[in-house]
Amino acid sequence: MCVCYIISGIYTYENNLNLWIKRKDIDFNRDKFGGEDWATKHPVPNAYREIYEIYYNSSFVEERMLVSVDGFRASLPLPKVGTNKVRKEDYQFAKIVDQLNTLDKYISRANLEVSDV
Secondary structure, three states, rough: OOOOOEOOOEEEEEEOOOOOEOOOOOOOOEEEEEEOOHOOOOOOOEEEEEEEEEEEEEEEEEEEEEEEEEOOOOEEEEOOOOOEEHHHHHHHHHHHHHOOOOHHHHHHOOOEEEEEE
């Protein structure tokens, strides 16, 4: 796992400062996420989309989405539609930005399963 520096939603990989991730600001009206039991069955039922942009130097590489659950206590990857299976690659990305070290607890609480799907 990488060690990252986090400043205002920007994550920089300490072994290669050219690789960085930017978390976009959350719009609490537009980014509300609902209708999925795994995202809303927590003590705080509100869930929000979090968009992350990955860059190398100044070049955009790709965008990733996680879902912030339980009052921003964890950011979960989306399972494959119609299943509880989360791709291992998506789990690993979520682990990188897991500031509170709560991902595994919430994966279990949400009844999600990391898989090679």
